[in-house]
Amino acid sequence: MTEQLPPEALVSRAAQLREELRYHNHRYYTLDDPLISDAQYDALLNELRAIEADYPSLRTVDSPTQRVGSAPLSRFPKVQHPVPMLSLGNAFGPDDLNAWLERVQKLLPPNTPLSFVVEPKIDGLAVALTYSNGVLTVGATRGNGEIGEDVTANLRTVSNVPLRIPVSGATPPERLEVRGEVYLPIAAFEALNERQAAANDKVFANPRNAAAGSLRQLDSSITASRPLRFFAYAVGPFAGIELTSQWQTLQLLREYGFAVNPDARHFDDWQAVLDYCHAWMERRETLAYEVDGVVIKINDFELQEQLGVVGRDPRWAIAYKFPAREETTKLLDIGVNVGRTGKLIPFAVMEPVEIGGTIVQHASLHNADYVISRDIRIGDTVVVKRAGDVIPYVVGPIPAGRDGSEQPWRAPTLCPACGQPVERLPEEVDIYCVNADCPAQLVRTLEHWVSRGAMDIVGMGERQAQQFVEWGLVRTIPDLYRLTAADFAEREGYAEKRVENLLTAIAESKSRPLERVITALGIRGVGSVGAVDLARHFGSLDALAAAGEAELTAIEGIGPNTARSIVDFFATPANQQLLADLQALGVRSAADAAAQPLGTTLAGKTFVITGTLPDVSRDAARELIEANGGKVTGSVSQKTDYLLAGEAAGSKLSRAQQLGVAIIDWAQLQALIG
Ligand code: IVH
Numbered sequence: 001m002t003e004q005l006p007p008e009a010l011v012s013r014a015a016q017l018r019e020e021l022r023y024h025n026h027r028y029y030t031l032d033d034p035l036i037s038d039a040q041y042d043a044l045l046n047e048l049r050a051i052e053a054d055y056p057s058l059r060t061v062d063s064p065t066q067r068v069g070s071a072p073l074s075r076f077p078k079v080q081h082p083v084p085m086l087s088l089g090n091a092f093g094p095d096d097l098n099a100w101l102e103r104v105q106k107l108l109p110p111n112t113p114l115s116f117v118v119e120p121k122i123d124g125l126a127v128a129l130t131y132s133n134g135v136l137t138v139g140a141t142r143g144n145g146e147i148g149e150d151v152t153a154n155l156r157t158v159s160n161v162p163l164r165i166p167v168s169g170a171t172p173p174e175r176l177e178v179r180g181e182v183y184l185p186i187a188a189f190e191a192l193n194e195r196q197a198a199a200n201d202k203v204f205a206n207p208r209n210a211a212a213g214s215l216r217q218l219d220s221s222i223t224a225s226r227p228l229r230f231f232a233y234a235v236g237p238f239a240g241i242e243l244t245s246q247w248q249t250l251q252l253l254r255e256y257g258f259a260v261n262p263d264a265r266h267f268d269d270w271q272a273v274l275d276y277c278h279a280w281m282e283r284r285e286t287l288a289y290e291v292d293g294v295v296i297k298i299n300d301f302e303l304q305e306q307l308g309v310v311g312r313d314p315r316w317a318i319a320y321k322f323p324a325r326e327e328t329t330k331l332l333d334i335g336v337n338v339g340r341t342g343k344l345i346p347f348a349v350m351e352p353v354e355i356g357g358t359i360v361q362h363a364s365l366h367n368a369d370y371v372i373s374r375d376i377r378i379g380d381t382v383v384v385k386r387a388g389d390v391i392p393y394v395v396g397p398i399p400a401g402r403d404g405s406e407q408p409w410r411a412p413t414l415c416p417a418c419g420q421p422v423e424r425l426p427e428e429v430d431i432y433c434v435n436a437d438c439p440a441q442l443v444r445t446l447e448h449w450v451s452r453g454a455m456d457i458v459g460m461g462e463r464q465a466q467q468f469v470e471w472g473l474v475r476t477i478p479d480l481y482r483l484t485a486a487d488f489a490e491r492e493g494y495a496e497k498r499v500e501n502l503l504t505a506i507a508e509s510k511s512r513p514l515e516r517v518i519t520a521l522g523i524r525g526v527g528s529v530g531a532v533d534l535a536r537h538f539g540s541l542d543a544l545a546a547a548g549e550a551e552l553t554a555i556e557g558i559g560p561n562t563a564r565s566i567v568d569f570f571a572t573p574a575n576q577q578l579l580a581d582l583q584a585l586g587v588r589s590a591a592d593a594a595a596q597p598l599g600t601t602l603a604g605k606t607f608v609i610t611g612t613l614p615d616v617s618r619d620a621a622r623e624l625i626e627a628n629g630g631k632v633t634g635s636v637s638q639k640t641d642y643l644l645a646g647e648a649a650g651s652k653l654s655r656a657q658q659l660g661v662a663i664i665d666w667a668q669l670q671a672l673i674g
Contacts, residue, residue, distance in 0.1 A: 006055040014058045017048040020400060021064035034205060035374060035396035037326040037383045038292075042090075044400075075218060076149035079140040082237050085126055085179065086145065087312045088295060088319040094274055097296070100318045101270060104298065107307055107315065115299040116273050117246040119264040120280070121319055122231055123290040124183025124211045127155060130236075134172025136163050141215065145312055154215050157224035158182060159634040160259045167257030167651040169658070177236030178258060184211040185288045188227045191529065198525045199561045200428050203366050205395055206385070207290050227634075229289070232258035245299045257651045266299065277320050284322060293321040326385045327360075328398065329353035331378055334371065334409050338417045338440035340448050340522050342433040346371050346409070348382065348394050355386040364393040368411045369429030375399075377406035415440070436574065442476075443469050445522060449477055453528045454520035455509040459502045478581035480506060510587045517541065517587070523569045525562035533557050534566075536626060541579065545570040556631075601673050602630030605641040608656070611649030613666050621669070628673050636661055644669055 006014075021044055028034040028041070045065065052059040059065065091097045104114070126142040139155030140148040155161055165172055184192070189207040192214075196203050204210035214226040232253045235243065243249050247266045254260040263283075267273050277294050284291045298304055298316040307315040333349040346365040353360055363384050365371050374396045376382065381401035386392040415422055415433035417440030424431045433441065446465040450457040468474040473487050483503065488494040494502075512520075515535035519528045526534065537555050538544040544566070552563035569575055607625050609618045609632060616624075621644060622632045636643060636655040643649075643656040643663045656663055664672070 004055075006051075006058055010051055010055065011058065014048060014051050014055075016400075017044055017051070018060070018063055020044060021048065025064060033202070033209065036398060037385065037395055039326060040328070040383055040398060076151060076216070078143075079138065079148050079150045081128060081140070081142075081146060081148060082177070084145050084312070085128060085142045085148070085236075086309060086314050088121075088317055089313040090293075091318050091320045092323075094278075097274060097277065097318070097320060100296075104307060104315065108303065112303065113268075114270075114303070115247075115266065115268045116270070117250070117264060117266055117297045117299050118273055118276050119233055119295045119297070120261055120284075120287075120291045121293040121295045121321075122181040122183050122261070123206075123208045123292040124181040125208065125215065126179065127151075127182050127215075127230075128236055129155065129161065129178045129180075131165055131172065131176045131178065133174060134165050136161070149216065151215055153220040154217060154223040155182070157220055158228045158230050161230045162257040162651065164655075164658075165256040165258075167654050168255070169654060173238060174240030176238045176241065178232050178253060178256075179234040179236055180230055180232035180258070182211055182215055182228050182230050183207065183289050184214065184226065184228055186290060187288065191527075192226060194527060195525075197366065198527070199559065200430060203370065230259060231261050233261070233264075233295075244301050246297050246301070246304075247299050281322060291322075293319045295319050325355055326383055326395065327353045327355045328381050328383050329360075331376065331380045331382045331394070331397075334365065334376075334378055336412055336416045338415060338433055338438060338444065340441060340444035341524055342415075342435070342438060342441050344368065344412060344415070344422060344431045344433065348376075348384075350382070350384065353384065355384065355392065358386065360384060360386060360392045362392075364391050366393065367429060368431050371409050372411070375408070377402075377408050379406035417441075439469055442474070445477065446474060446480070448522050449480070449520045450509075454516055454522075455512050456516070457509045458505045459498070460505070464502075476581070477578060478585055481510070481582075481585040481587065510585070514539070514541065518544070521569070521575075523562075524565040525559075526566065530557060530562065545579070599628035599673070602628040605630045606639055607632045607642050607644055608634070608636050608640050608652055608661075609644045609646075610652035611646030613644070613646035616666065621666070624673070625669070642669075 021041070024034065024036055024041055024044070034041075048063070049065050052063065052065055089100075091100055105112070108114075128140050128142070128148065129136055130138040130140075136156065137152070138150060139152040139161070140150055142148050156163060165176070184207045186207055189204070189210050192210055193203050195201075202213075204213060210226075211228060214223050214228055217223045233250070234246075235249055235253075241252070243252065250260050250264055265276055267276065273296060277296070280291075280294050296318050298307065304314070304316040309315065330351040331348055332351060334346050335349055337345045337347060339345050346368060348363040348365050350361055350363060365376065370376075376394060376397050380397040380399075382397050383395040384392055385395050411424075411431055413422060414420065415435060415438060418433065418435050418438040420433060420435040420438065422431050423434045435441075443462075443465045446469065447462050449455055450460040450465065465474075468480075468483075471491070473483060474480055483506065485496075485499050485503065488499045513535070515528070515531040518526065518531040518534055518541070533555055534544055538547065547566070549560070549563045549567055552558050552566055553560055558566075570579075602625055607630055609621055613621055625632050625644075633640070636652050636659060638659060640656065640659070640661045643652060643661050645653050645656075645663050645665060653663065655661075
């Protein structure tokens with residue numbers, strides 16, 4: 001049968017789809033900065049596939065349907081994968097899974113016994129690690145499946161990627177390529193974005209992009225500063241060992257010292273597979289990393305071979321994808337909040353949409369640059385994402401859905417709270433209200449001061465902050481400590497008992513430890529983690545206030561931007577006044593008294609902690625080491641002075657033995673400190 005001539009409309013639609021897909025491919029793979037959701041991308045790709053299936057003459061050789069992924073970045077050397085790195089077909093419900101099983105059964109001799117391995121599908125990026133005689137020699141990204149990027153130096157910084165296998169010290173395989181997923185835990189992703197936003201750097205759309213962006217840094221010390229993790233789930237080419245099944249492979253990888261996902265399971269019974277998949281729908285919410293589905297694999301390698309591959313998708317495996325936590329809706333308006341530092345923060349007002357059981361109407365737009373660089377227009381159809389506890393945010397617009405009525409957003413020139421002109425510093429993407437008396441800033445400052453991570457004043461929150469400012473009771477932070485019962489006489493909602501509790505809570509906050517006071521000051525770039533480092537290093541606000549940029553940047557975790565903003569903060573007369581007032585009111589001196597001076601017994605010594613310690617958590621052990629001037633790192637190297645080992649110490653212990661690092665237990669550590 002010869003193909004009919006495709007209608008004009010389809011010819012141009014196919015061309016349009018190709019162009020859009022190419023653009024989104026580039027954003028996703030090369031820039032690590034996608035504008036649309038995976039589901040949205042799949043919808044476009046499927047539409048193009050359908051057109052090409054009906055009219056094969058429209059299928060150009062360079063059509064995005066003809067390959068998955070895009071050209072690797074040119075800045076890393078390319079690596080040709082000796083065996084292509086495959087992708088996976090998708091199933092979206094039990095019907096799809098049953099259909100997959102039926103296809104598998106049809107392709108195999110009748111009644112072939114089947115067993116299955118089910119693994120969480122980690123939402124990170126696939127990499128291949130080549131070990132020659134047990135030594136990690138090459139680490140590459142998947143790239144387009146055929147050619148990836150050589151990111152060996154960066155992969156070496158991923159703390160649970162073994163640099164040498166097996167961990168037991170037994171004879172290594174001659175050659176082994178281990179494949180798996182590099183990912184960024186959700187908490188680390190959020191912390192990273194917070195830091196990025198504070199430093200006016202790029203904010204990542206999701207943990208996967210953050211992981212990809214982190215792994216493709218030309219400066220591997222940046223990669224090292226991001227707590228990436230690795231799960232091994234497959235092997236590429238190997239020599240010198242024998243492997244016959246997926247389950248056996250996972251066991252061997254684990255023995256070799258790789259992290260293998262603890263939730264991988266082996267089933268002989270198909271119903272058990274379906275039940276396990278179903279149970280995962282809720283399970284996913286409880287994990288520290290993002291899982292976008294589960295992967296079901298036929299266990300036996302010989303059967304895998306028989307089933308083969310179509311295009312890029314193996315017939316012997318399928319991904320059961322969870323429902324997306326992304327939806328599309330209409331962007332009705334862009335509002336602007338004024339933050340604590342005066343930063344104008346745009347937010348989306350949208351047609352209400354249900355995402356994973358919650359109605360969402362407002363979403364974050366991060367900052368002005370985010371809106372402008374993504375060309376998010378009022379009236380656009382936008383993709384909104386909600387995951388875990390993160391505030392829902394707009395991923396980006398769907399330009400294809402525009403009808404011309406959409407309005408580009410104009411960043412405000414006046415502060416929406418106080419009406420004063422706003423400022424935009426030449427090098428910065430953000431816009432600031434620089435009016436020191438802006439009431440919105442004061443409310444935010446107060447809100448931050450009393451918040452749980454800062455001074456933790458129970459009974460105070462957004463509403464009270466707003467009221468106190470409105471009533472003229474609080475014009476500066478020190479005013480909070482000057483409040484008396486008389487200020488609340490006859491105020492609605494402030495009965496005697498409540499006022500008493502509130503004033504007690506305020507008074508109690510005067511004795512918060514130094515790191516909380518530093519956090520509460522709200523210095524740009526200094527969050528609760530940085531505050532702990534600063535408190536440990538300086539021991540008092542006076543010492544911190546006297547520090548110069550050079551001393552500050554020498555502290556791990558404090559970059560040049562943050563150092564500058566700390567110095568600026570303490571150089572500002574209004575802030576000097578603030579500190580003097582706080583001290584006079586008894587806040588600051590309390591803070592200094594509570595701060596522990598830094599010991600020096602362990603100065604210059606680097607520790608690694610492993611295993612379960614008796615009676616103390618590893619965090620507590622780390623704090624003790626750091627309080628005595630020592631440093632704690634995540635992996636054993638030549639630079640490690642001591643390995644503090646507890647019960648069931650694993651790979652770090654053997655590595656320390658290999659390198660001849662001193663191994664001590666908890667009692668010995670205490671003896672060291674005296
Ligand atoms: S198997 C069959 N197993 O999913 C060969 N992939 O959509 C494909 N992924 O590129 C890999 N967790 O990045 C496999 N347990 C797992 C996985 C997994 C995450 C990713 C991987 C792959 C993509 C395919």
